[in-house]
Amino acid sequence: MAGCGECCAATQAPNDRRWRRALWIALGINAGMFAGEMAAGLAANSQALQADALDFFGDAANYAISLSVAGMALVWRACAALVKGATLGLLGLYVMVTIIWAVWSGTLPQAEWMGGVGLLALVANGAVALMLYRFRAGDANMRSVWICSRNDAIGNVAVVFAAAGVFGTGTPWPDLIVAGVMAALGISGGLQIVRQARAELARSRMAPMQQDEHRTRSTGIKHTVRSIIYPSGTR
Numbered sequence: 001m002a003g004c005g006e007c008c009a010a011t012q013a014p015n016d017r018r019w020r021r022a023l024w025i026a027l028g029i030n031a032g033m034f035a036g037e038m039a040a041g042l043a044a045n046s047q048a049l050q051a052d053a054l055d056f057f058g059d060a061a062n063y064a065i066s067l068s069v070a071g072m073a074l075v076w077r078a079c080a081a082l083v084k085g086a087t088l089g090l091l092g093l094y095v096m097v098t099i100i101w102a103v104w105s106g107t108l109p110q111a112e113w114m115g116g117v118g119l120l121a122l123v124a125n126g127a128v129a130l131m132l133y134r135f136r137a138g139d140a141n142m143r144s145v146w147i148c149s150r151n152d153a154i155g156n157v158a159v160v161f162a163a164a165g166v167f168g169t170g171t172p173w174p175d176l177i178v179a180g181v182m183a184a185l186g187i188s189g190g191l192q193i194v195r196q197a198r199a200e201l202a203r204s205r206m207a208p209m210q211q212d213e214h215r216t217r218s219t220g221i222k223h224t225v226r227s228i229i230y231p232s233g234t235r
Helices: 003-008 016-046 047-069 072-106 112-136 140-169 174-231
Strands: none
Touching: 016 047, 016 112, 047 072, 047 112, 047 140, 047 174, 072 140, 072 174, 112 140, 112 174, 140 174
C-alpha cells in the first residue's frame, strides 16, 4: 500500500487545514526542544546534543516559514523550500566546525545527560515525524518538512547509541562521530530540498511561457481556419 500512501500525500493541498495544524504542533515541539537540548548539550559538553538542538532550531524556523507561505503560489513555496534547504546545509557545515573544535579541545561529554536527553528528543521527533508522514510526497515545501523530521528522528537514535559508546569507552569519539553523521545528514537533506525546489522554480517559470505559446498557437489556428472559410476576395 506504499503507492496509495504516496498518492494520497501528493494530493494534499498546500494550505490544507490538517497540514497547518500539524505544522503548528511541530513548531511548538521543536522550539521547546531546541531550548532544552541546547542547554543540556552545553552542560554535558556533548557535540551530538548541540548538533541535535540546532536541528530543532532549524526545524522550528522551517515550520514557521512553511506556515507563512502555505496557500501561496508554487513559485513562493519553492523559494521558501530553497531557503530551508540552504539553511539545513549551512547548519550541517556549522556542526562540522564544532566537531573540529571539540577534537582540538579534547573535552569528554557526560554520557548520562546524552542518553536521557537523547531519548526525550527521540520521542518528540518520532511523534512529529509520524504526524507529518502523510505529507512526505507533496511539493518541495512539504517534502522539506518531512525530510527534516525524518533526519532528526534518525539523529536521536544515533545520539542514544553515542551516549552508550561514550559511557563504555570513556572517550569522546562516539559523540563526535555521531555529530559528524548528523551533520552529513543535514547537508544531504539540504541538497535534496534545494534540487526539488529548483526544479519547481523552473516549472513555475515555464508555465507562463507555455500558456503564451498555447495562446499564440490557438490564434494561428483560428486565423488559418478563417482564411480557409473566407478566402481573400470572397467576402
